[in-house]
Amino acid sequence: MSESVNERPGILVDGLAADAVAATDRGLHFGDGLFETIAVTGGRPRRWERHMARLRAGCARLGFPAPDAGVCLGEAQALCAGRDRAVLKLIVTRGSGGRGYRPPRDPRPTRIMLCRDWPDTPARIRAGGAQVRFCRTRLGRNPLLAGLKHLNRLEYVLARAEWGDAFDEGLLCDDLGHVVEGTVTNLFAVSQGAIHTPDLSQCGVAGVVRGEIMERAEQLAIPLQVAQLTRDFVEQADELFLTNSLIGVWPVARVEQREHGIGPITRRLMAALTDD
C-alpha cells in the first residue's frame, strides 16, 4: 500500500505531487506569471538567492505576491533530492480568478515546480565555442515587461522554430534592429578591452548569470557597458560570449559566416564564474 521510497514525483503543484494545473489558471489563459530555470548540482539549486530575488522583483512588477522562498527551497530540495545534475523549472502564476483580464483582488498564486534532466549539451561548445545565427523574428518592445522572465514567450518560440540543429543559439534583435539577446541566453561583446551587453530596458530577459557577470567584471576591473548594440558592432566584436543559468558562459566561435576566437576576457570570466 505504501509508495516506494524511490518514487519521486517530477512535478509539484503548490507543493503537492501532481501532473496537471487548473484549466482556469491565468498562467494558461494569459501567460499571467513568471518562471525561473535553475541549475541543480549535487541535489542543490544553484544561484538560489539570485533566482528568488528576480522572482520577487517580477511578482512585484506584475502585482501579485511572490511565493515564500523558504517554502520553495524546501520543495526544490525534495523534488531534486538525490539527483546529481538536474534542471529545476519554477513557474509562478497569478492563479485562477478575476474577470477576464482583470486580476483578482486577492490573488492566490500557483506554484509549479518541475524537475527535468540536465540537457545534453555538446562538450564541443564550452571547449570550442558556440555556432550562432541571427533570427529573423524580432522582439517587440515594452518597458513594462522588459527584463522579466514572464510567461509570454511566443516570440521566442517562433524564433527557435527558425532553425533545427545547425546552430547552437540564435540572436534576437528588437524591431529597431538592436541586438538584444539569444533565445535562451544573454549576450556579451568584447571590443577594445571593454565588455558591452545589450540594454534590456525595452525588451529581453535579464538573466541571473548576466547580473553575476556584471559583478565579476567589476571585481576584475574589466570595463563593462550596458548599451544599445547594433548588429555590425556584434559581428565585429573581438570576443563574444553567451550566458545563462545552465550553461554559465558559452564562448561564441562563429556568428553566421564570421569566425570569432575565444578571447582572454571570455576565458577570465569563464574561470571567474566557475569559482562560484
Add this chain to the structure above:
Amino acid sequence: MSESVNERPGILVDGLAADAVAATDRGLHFGDGLFETIAVTGGRPRRWERHMARLRAGCARLGFPAPDAGVCLGEAQALCAGRDRAVLKLIVTRGSGGRGYRPPRDPRPTRIMLCRDWPDTPARIRAGGAQVRFCRTRLGRNPLLAGLKHLNRLEYVLARAEWGDAFDEGLLCDDLGHVVEGTVTNLFAVSQGAIHTPDLSQCGVAGVVRGEIMERAEQLAIPLQVAQLTRDFVEQADELFLTNSLIGVWPVARVEQREHGIGPITRRLMAALTDD
C-alpha cells in the same frame, strides 16, 4: 451510481470532462497557443464559422495544426446544451513536448473548452453608451503576432489592472502612441460620415465582429478606412463605438472627460449586426 443527467461539466479538455491541463503544456509555459471567446445563445455558438476561420489562420501562423471544426462544434454543443446564454472559451495550445522553446516536430495540440456564465453587463451601456478611458499601458509591436488572439496577454492584464469599475473599457495605444483597440474590444471612430478603425498590422487583436462590421459597412455603402489613428483623432470623432463577440456593438458615450453622442452610423451598424 450513475451521474445525474443534470450534471454538466463546465470544461472539456480534448473532449473529455476535466478541470486540469498537463503541467507540461506549452500553453502554460510559453503562452504557445490561441483562444476564441464565443457567444452562445439558445444553446448555439454564434459566428461559429468566423471564429473557426480565425483560429485556423492563427494556427497556421504559429505553425501547428488547427483542431477539426466539426469536432469542436460537437463539443461546444454538448458543453453548452440547454444554456440559453453562455460564453464559450476555446483555447488551443501546441500541447506538450519540444525542447524548451523549440516546438515539437509533431505537435499534438491541446483543446480546452470552457463554458461560462454570460457576463452581467449593465443595460445602460447598450442604451446609453460606454464610459471609456485611455490606458497608460502601451502595446509593443510585433507584426508576427499582430492580429492573433494568442495567449500572450500580459499587456492586457496590466492594462485592465489600471482601473476598477469606474469605466467600462480602456483604450490601448501602441508604443508610438497610435490608438489600437480596447482591452477586450475593437474600436471604430466615425468622422465626417466615414468609419475609421485602427490598422492592426503591428499589434492588437482582429476581432470577428470587427470583420463583420467591415462587411456590413460595405453592404450599407458607408465608407470605411483601416488606418493609424491618433488619440486626437479618436477624441474628436463624431461617433465612437466598440465591438466584440459578446457585446456586438457598444456605442461610446464618454472618453475620459469628453462626451460623445450615439450617432446615426453607430445606430445603423448596431441594427445591421442585430440582424445577424
